[in-house]
Amino acid sequence: MVDAAEGVLALEWIDGKSVRFLLGGGAEGEEEEDAEDEEPEDADVGGQGHDDDPLSEYGVTQEGVMAMVGAEIAKMHRADIIHGDLTTSNMMLRHPRADKGLQLVLIDFGLAYTSTLVEDKAVDLYVLERAFASTHPASEPLFASVLRAYQAGMGRDWGAISKRLDDVRLRGRKRSMVG
């Protein structure tokens, strides 16, 4: 919140991690190096070495997080707010607290605007879908559960948005036109 007249800037500390991190979308500053000069680390297949799931401390499954994402976006779209930059980096999972349970928080509304158009909502979802595909490679079932929760949240409006989303997906160049 910004109150320019009073010179006040209010920020909220969200005690949690980004959804991108929690889904194992890679840590910051990963590096590659040449094959030699290094002890072989056979266990480290793919380099990420997930021994424990970071989600366990939140007491929720990936599926559960996806449902929260979908529900949260639906809530926002029902208020005709378009986020404009939906990615898993812009979502945080807040540790459960006594008064409220586990919360999913959308952040970074720098590109947000209000719109009632189906097109804008569909593009908003499409941005998220692309962000999923480019950061979380095995993402298709995950994004499907986001959409399921979104559908439940949007009710009647879902039909039009879903149809438009299919249109938006067909845009772009050099798509394979087979089948």
Next chain:
Amino acid sequence: MPGRIRKRSPLKKPERPYIALGLEGSANKLGAGIIKHGPDGSTTVMSNVRHTYITPPGEGFLPRDTAQHHRDWALTVINDALSKAQISLHDIDCICFTQGPGMGAPLSSVALVARTLSLLYNKPLVGVNHCVGHIEMGRQITGAQNPVVLYVSGGNTQVIAYSQQRYRIFGETLDIAVGNCLDRFARVIDLSNDPSPGYNIEQEAKRGKRLVPLPYTTKGMDISLSGILTSAEAYVQDKRYRPDGATASGSDDIITPQDLCFSLQETVFAMLVEITERAMAHISSKEVLIVGGVGCNERLQDMMGIMAKERGGSVFATDERFCIDNGIMIAQAGLLSFRMGHRTPLTKSSCTQRFRTDEVHVAWRA
């Protein structure tokens, strides 16, 4: 938060020097390049020869004429590359060629040359995705580790990030490519195509003073450019437009071709910087690598530099030898996949105009 995770590259150091010939002809440039990967992990550009098909002002290059140009020049360019590298075709390990994306006719005429050489000298063929060629050459030349790649050329406009053995497309153009947009505008105001229309636009833009309003069309992570081109073209019909703007005094309410070049560049590049910045924010990368012909544009490099500096990062760009389509990048990407054991059998060596960057399995990176 875990610290820096080091991943081991699956690419082993070569036990002997490997040499590859790369042939590129997806658009109006015909290129042949020879690259060597040494056992000490070094990469040497042995030669990099290019011949460009230049059309008169006001005209673009048509597939049939471009293919004819490539057929006329193929032998000269390849011989030139070989003599500059001081080797013969017998010393080469593999012949790499552009399999797509690009214009069909020029692609197939160059692929035909590659197949013929492969059969004559009994060398394996390696088909290369043109975009991956650009990315790998950019990484090699600049030493950027894991950058967000902005690939901007006459046929492609993509923001790419690497993840799990694929170059994944974050955002791209929904209609025409940015180079195409600039080139076509150059035709409208009758700029020369020599050395390239984009270069001439850049020079004109330096003398532009007035920023005319143009649409700003980012769509999610994607951008759309065809409408901007139409708007810019419409200014040429405006009654304030003076084709010979140089003679006017500063106070007149006029629009010059220079102003339009300037406005077009500023608007389009701002959009590119925006989508690149969002990709950087998402994958937390501090490096941007600009590749492709439009990547030579110094104004684009400047604008990207300002953005990267504000994020505490840096821009990597190459000069025209490696930005503009060339044979060496095809050799580089081809040799990397050759060293991972990839071969393109003759029966699978046909070209495709639609060959997306994210279809390629990047076996040589962790």
